[in-house]
Amino acid sequence: MANAIAPEHTVLYRDNPRAGLVVSVTYGWQAFNLNQRIEPFRDERVRRAFRLLVDRRELVARVLNGEGRVANDLYAPQDPTFNHHIPQRETDLAEARSLLKSAGHERLSVEAVVPPAGVSAALVLAEQAKRVGVEIKVKKVDLPTYNGPTKNSFAISTGSALGQSFLCTGLNQDAPLAVTNRTGFDDARFGSLFLQALKVADLERRRPLVQEAQQIQHDRGGLVIWGFANALDAIAPRVGGVQPEHSHFPTWRFDSLWLRGGAA
Amino acid sequence: MTAASLPAVDDLAKGGPRARLGWPVWTPWFIGRLFSSLAAVFAISAVVFAATQALPSDPARVILGPDAPEETVRTLQRQLGLDRPVLAQYGHWLGSAVVGDFGRSLDSNAPVLPFVAGRLRNTVALLAGVMGLTAPVALLLGVLLAVHRDSRLDRTVVTVLIVFKAVPPFAVAIGLVSLLATSVLRVFPAVSLLEPGRSLLAQWPALVLPVITLSVSALPYLVRLVRGAMIEALETDHVVQARLRGIPERRILWCHALPNALIPAVHGLALTLSVLLGGALVVELVFAYPGIGSALNMAVGMRDVPVIQATVLVLTVGVVGLNLAADLLTILLTPRLRTP
Amino acid sequence: MKGRRQIWAGALLTAVVVAIALVGPLLVGHDPRALVGPVYGAPATGAPLGYDYLGHDVLSRVLSGGRSVVWMALLTSTVALVVGTAFGMLAGYAHRRLDQAIVWAADVFHAFPALILVLLVVSMLGRSTGLIILTAAAALVPGVIRLVRGLTVGVASQEFVEAAEMLGSSRWQIRLREILPNITTALLVHFGTMLAWSVGILSALSFLGYGLAPPTPDWGLMVNENRAGLQIQPWGVLVPSALIALFTLGANLLADGLGRAQALIRER
Numbered sequence: 001m002a003n004a005i006a007p008e009h010t011v012l013y014r015d016n017p018r019a020g021l022v023v024s025v026t027y028g029w030q031a032f033n034l035n036q037r038i039e040p041f042r043d044e045r046v047r048r049a050f051r052l053l054v055d056r057r058e059l060v061a062r063v064l065n066g067e068g069r070v071a072n073d074l075y076a077p078q079d080p081t082f083n084h085h086i087p088q089r090e091t092d093l094a095e096a097r098s099l100l101k102s103a104g105h106e107r108l109s110v111e112a113v114v115p116p117a118g119v120s121a122a123l124v125l126a127e128q129a130k131r132v133g134v135e136i137k138v139k140k141v142d143l144p145t146y147n148g149p150t151k152n153s154f155a156i157s158t159g160s161a162l163g164q165s166f167l168c169t170g171l172n173q174d175a176p177l178a179v180t181n182r183t184g185f186d187d188a189r190f191g192s193l194f195l196q197a198l199k200v201a202d203l204e205r206r207r208p209l210v211q212e213a214q215q216i217q218h219d220r221g222g223l224v225i226w227g228f229a230n231a232l233d234a235i236a237p238r239v240g241g242v243q244p245e246h247s248h249f250p251t252w253r254f255d256s257l258w259l260r261g262g263a264a
Numbered sequence: 265m266t267a268a269s270l271p272a273v274d275d276l277a278k279g280g281p282r283a284r285l286g287w288p289v290w291t292p293w294f295i296g297r298l299f300s301s302l303a304a305v306f307a308i309s310a311v312v313f314a315a316t317q318a319l320p321s322d323p324a325r326v327i328l329g330p331d332a333p334e335e336t337v338r339t340l341q342r343q344l345g346l347d348r349p350v351l352a353q354y355g356h357w358l359g360s361a362v363v364g365d366f367g368r369s370l371d372s373n374a375p376v377l378p379f380v381a382g383r384l385r386n387t388v389a390l391l392a393g394v395m396g397l398t399a400p401v402a403l404l405l406g407v408l409l410a411v412h413r414d415s416r417l418d419r420t421v422v423t424v425l426i427v428f429k430a431v432p433p434f435a436v437a438i439g440l441v442s443l444l445a446t447s448v449l450r451v452f453p454a455v456s457l458l459e460p461g462r463s464l465l466a467q468w469p470a471l472v473l474p475v476i477t478l479s480v481s482a483l484p485y486l487v488r489l490v491r492g493a494m495i496e497a498l499e500t501d502h503v504v505q506a507r508l509r510g511i512p513e514r515r516i517l518w519c520h521a522l523p524n525a526l527i528p529a530v531h532g533l534a535l536t537l538s539v540l541l542g543g544a545l546v547v548e549l550v551f552a553y554p555g556i557g558s559a560l561n562m563a564v565g566m567r568d569v570p571v572i573q574a575t576v577l578v579l580t581v582g583v584v585g586l587n588l589a590a591d592l593l594t595i596l597l598t599p600r601l602r603t604p
Numbered sequence: 605m606k607g608r609r610q611i612w613a614g615a616l617l618t619a620v621v622v623a624i625a626l627v628g629p630l631l632v633g634h635d636p637r638a639l640v641g642p643v644y645g646a647p648a649t650g651a652p653l654g655y656d657y658l659g660h661d662v663l664s665r666v667l668s669g670g671r672s673v674v675w676m677a678l679l680t681s682t683v684a685l686v687v688g689t690a691f692g693m694l695a696g697y698a699h700r701r702l703d704q705a706i707v708w709a710a711d712v713f714h715a716f717p718a719l720i721l722v723l724l725v726v727s728m729l730g731r732s733t734g735l736i737i738l739t740a741a742a743a744l745v746p747g748v749i750r751l752v753r754g755l756t757v758g759v760a761s762q763e764f765v766e767a768a769e770m771l772g773s774s775r776w777q778i779r780l781r782e783i784l785p786n787i788t789t790a791l792l793v794h795f796g797t798m799l800a801w802s803v804g805i806l807s808a809l810s811f812l813g814y815g816l817a818p819p820t821p822d823w824g825l826m827v828n829e830n831r832a833g834l835q836i837q838p839w840g841v842l843v844p845s846a847l848i849a850l851f852t853l854g855a856n857l858l859a860d861g862l863g864r865a866q867a868l869i870r871e872r
Contacts, residue, residue, distance in 0.1 A: 008643060008657060011836050058639075062658055065643055116813070120658055123819050127639050140817050142727075144567040147330035148322075172331060180330045304712040315728050426860065430853035432804050434811045434827060435845035438834065446835050542717020546808050550831075560720065561812070564727045576724070584715050 001242070002234040003251045007065035013234050022251075024231040024244040027078045027163025029071055030063070032112075032125060034222035037184035038155045040105050047222050049099035052092045053132050054125065060227045063121045067230040073223055074214055075173070076166040078246065080203055083211035086218050097132045109135040110155050115146040118158025121226075125156075147180075157182050160229075162248055166210055170194055174223060183222035190216045290595050297591065301584045305577070312576045313354050316569045322346060323370045326567050357573065367570040371563075376574045380559065382460075384578055387544055387555035389464045391537055393475035398482050399533060406490025406529070407522065413495060425484035433543065437477045437550040444473060456553040474551050478544060482536045489532040493525035500524070527597045534590030538583045611865065614796075614857025621851040625670025632664040636821040644830075644837040653839040656830050660819075662840045669821040669844060673810075673851070676737055677802040683741040684802075685795055688748025693779045695749065696756025707753065710746040718743035719808055726814045736815060740805055744798050751794055755787040789866050796859025800852045807848045823848050 005013075013021040034041045034050055041047050056070040072088045100106060114122045119140050126136040136156065146157070159182060161169060171178055174185035175194045193213040200206040217223065231248045238260035242250050251257075288294075324340040325332070341347055345356065360367065366376035409418045431439075445454035456470040464471070497503065498521050506516050545557030552558070556575055563571035633650060634640050641648070641655035648654070653662035695706040713721070722739045729735060759765065760783065768778050809815040810824025818825065823844035830840030 006832060008832050011644070062639065062643055119818055123637075123658060124639060126819070127637065138817070138819065142565055142567070144326050148325055151330060179333055300708060300711070303708075304715060307712055308716055312724060315724060426856055427849075427853060430800065430856050431849040432807055432811075432845070432852065434808060435849055438827070438831065438841055438845065442834060442838065538715075539717070542720050545717075545719060545723075546811065549812065557720075561723070564723065572724075576720070579720065580716060583717060587715055 001236070001239055001251045005232045005234050007063070007067045007229075007232065010065060010067060010232060017237070019234045019236055022233045022235055022242050022244050023067065024233070024246065024248070024250050025069075025228075026231050026246050026248050027076065027228055028161065028231065028248055029075055029163070029225045029228050030068075030121060030160045031071075031073075031158070031223050031225040032121070033154075033157045033159050033182035034224060035153070035155050035157070035182060035184050036186075036222050038153065040103070040108060040110070041155065041222060043103045043105075044220050045099045045103040046105060046108075047220070049096040049103070049132070050129075050134075051089060051224050052099070053096040053128060053134070054224055054226055055091045055128050056226045057091075058128065059121060059124055062124050064227060064229050067232060068227045071225045071227050073218055073221070073225045075161070075169045075223075075225060076164065077228075078163060079166040079210075081166060081207040081210040083214040085211075086215060089218075093132055100132060100134070107133055107135075109137070111137045111139055112156035112158075113139050113141055113146070113154035114158045115143050116140060117160070121158050122156075151180055152182055152184065154182065159223075163228075163246065166214075167194075167198060174217070174221060185217075185221050185223070187216055187220060293595075294592065297588055301588055304584055305580050308580045309358075309573065309577050310354065312573060313357065314350075316567075316572060317350050323567065323569055327370050361574075361577065366574040369563075369571050370568045371566045371571070376570050380556065380571065380574045380578055383554060383556045383559040383575075384582075386458065386464065386553065387541070387548070387557065390471060390474055390478065390544060390548075390553070390555060391540055393471055394478045394482060394540060395533065395537065397475060397479045398486055398536075401479075402483060402486035402490050402533075403529065405487050406525075407494055407517065409487070409491045410494030410498060410525075411517065413491075422488070425487055428480050429484040431480075433477060433481050434546045434550055436480050437473070437547050440473050440477055441550070454551075456551040458554055470553075474544075474547050474553050477547050477550075478540055481543070482540060486529070486532055486536060490525060490529050493528045494521060497521040497524040527594055530597065531590045531594045534586050534593065538586035538590070541579060541582050541586070608861070608865075610857050611861035614854050614859070614861055617850055617854030618858055619854075621670065621847060621854060622674055624667065624847065625674040628667030628670055632661075632667050634661040634664045636660060636664040636668040637819045644833040644840075646837065647839070653843060654837050656826070656837070656840040657833055660821075662830075662837075662843065665821040665826060665840075666823070666843050666847070669823045669826055670847065672733075672816055672820065672822050673803060673806060673824065673848070676733065676806050677799055680737050680740045680744065680802040680806065681795055681798040683737065684744035684748055684798055685791060687741065688745040689752050689784075689791065691745070692749040692752025693756050693783055696753040697760045697775060697779055697783065703753075706749065710749040713742070714746035714750070719805055722805065722809060723812065723814060726809065731814055731817065733816070736806070736809065740802060740809075743805070744801065748794065748798070751790070752787065755790055756783050759783045759786045793859055793863040793866060796855050796862060800855035800859065803848060803852050803855065 002019075010021060013019050032050075032054070034047050036042055036047065041050075051073060060066065060068045060070060070088070072086065074083070074086065076082055077084075100108065112122045112125070119138065122136070122138045126138055129136045159173075161172065167175075172180065174181055174183050176191045190213050193209050193216075197206050197209040197213065200209065231250070233242065233251045235242050235251070239257060240260060241253070241257040243253075243256075244250055322341065324337050324344060324346060328337055328340060345353060348356075357367070364377060366380070368374065369376055369379065372379075405421065409421060412418055441454050443449065444452050452472050453470055454473075456474055458464070458467055458470060498517075500521075503516055503521055506520050507513075511520075542557070544555060545561060547553070548555040548558040549561060556578065559571065560575040560579070562568075563575060637660065639659040640661055641651055641659045643655065643657060643659050645651070645655035645659065651661045651663060653666065656662050656665065691706055691710075695703045718740075721743055722736070725739045726736055756779075765778060765782050768782050773781070806815060807824030807827075810822050811828045813825075813828060816822045816825055818829070826844040827841050827848075830837070834841050
């Protein structure tokens, strides 16, 4: 079994008698973090412009090799309190250009600092940004630097996370109490809603809090979640019991895996 | 790389007091070289230690990950001794290293020494394979080319060897993978993932492609070395006289000329091994072979300082040791340099 | 291969690859950084070599990817030549202690595997092109020092040097005016070898990911980027590898041929 193979390798496993592919649809997402502590992202219009200029379909096609689906800048769609009424954001270059112009940034040059895993996505973003006159310089750093003392000071960075509940994800991303808040998201109303939601155990009473919080994230936040990635595992034909599942870890279910024809 | 490091015959002849004690005549030279080698090892380990101090991020953060709050990071820094002065840290590391304690990996928290030792064993296995493949081939081919010097065969083979030398090792590796593992034939595994429990010998197919790749880059130098040494040996007075005395050419070749050509060949082989010890890094990466080069690469990527330092130390000792062995073997094999 | 043919073959190969590297960027059909096709797409009209791991046009990237290798290799070799020659001449014609100190320092670094040294320095101190060139040159310098020192010692024992000494020239004047002109040919031959070697180490560095950063087109980097798609779309790997190999081959043949020619001249 090969756990978590790269999307570009899927071609090798389709129609291959010696190895099969197990594709699990998950809620693990990939995103760009727009850091509103840093110019030009202090201006909400610029953040929205960026969220409008990304071509999410192209990102999924190139970076994930098609193995994934488009996302709407919000995490945890599997959470029962998720706000499903927020319409999917579509690419709108004209609106993006006019927003940038009204913010006074017709020509813009920003630096994106990314870990090795985020280089492809950043390069695609850079090409997409050219369409509205924005130049993005991609700087690849190693993981220790990416997670080091300067981690919250990159104008643009890439991020990803496994699919967890709304509250869990928020505590690691853009909610108050988050240690690594690469977007610098700091909305007073969002913060108070989130902290209230943390105290409420009952899902029905939590739902309106979360849904309003998510609307704020969608309107004003800096997280550009562009896609949900499928978990890809390759298995040899004689391995059985591997089922696709949402958990990202179908190959870790050792209690239900078996080998055909005995161990080698 | 060769003659300059070996002692001149006259220097050795001044045996002095040690010769009277019955010690080998090359002892002063050897002791000098030993000291200078040790100094080199120290110098390089110090340079690497200094370089790791220049890193913008620190081990405590690497261990704790991005979500750790500042106070936790500072506590771990204190526990790891990272707030002590640099010289004190180096002294501490050196002291422990001398007794064999290289600390624990920052990435896996496993003791460094067994890990590095295991990886070293894997790389040494590769080098043994290279030696087993190239030594006989280089000898035979070198002798053949020397005997048929300047013929069509000689010129063709030398040209092919120059081409071998020119292709970068990673390209050779990828080409071999394409040829023998994935696209054309599927004889050998494309990736050399070794199972930790089984012996290397039992998993020999996984070593074939890396060994061939390294041999391709080592062979040109060795073949030309043997060829050149044989040509020289065949032109010495000793051999000319043997011919005049009517000794058959074959005997001359194998019993008179070859032993003399072996000396630079052995020297060259040891040197090649020392070069390959470092050069195996790229090949190990292409084949995902768990050797010492890939260990260093991984440690560098993760800023795993204890592993970086241990690996560099091991590599330096290996390279310097092999160089010393190469020179020592030359002296032992050359009668002139042995006797006063 | 016959001597003269070897020199011509080497010169031709090197010239062809350098021409591709220098003129290539002017001939590209697509912007080498633009995403114009499918990931690992097969060759199509307008993209005879197909597309790479993100969808760039491979041919355009191949044509643009040589410049960096060529100028960095040239600069590295030149820096190593200048620095190594200076120290080598210093050592070969100086007091014994200075000579021994320089030789010892050179030995220390000569013993250490070059790629690992460059890797360590670049990975820790950042990957600016200046640093890469300096470190690669530093790895080459000990070899040059050894060569130049040996040559200098040989020349320094000759009569015209003694004559210059008696006339009162300073040591450096002697080095520059008497010794240097006599070792230039050997230096040129070694320059060719160093060039081949620099290309090897710089492309290996790019391959490992410590050279130029994406999306810059660079032959060594391309081999690494497209390695995953070797079975699907091999052109992105094979063509840059072949070009690197041809450049190294040409430089080697040239250096080898020149070396042999020089040896023949000396024998006569």
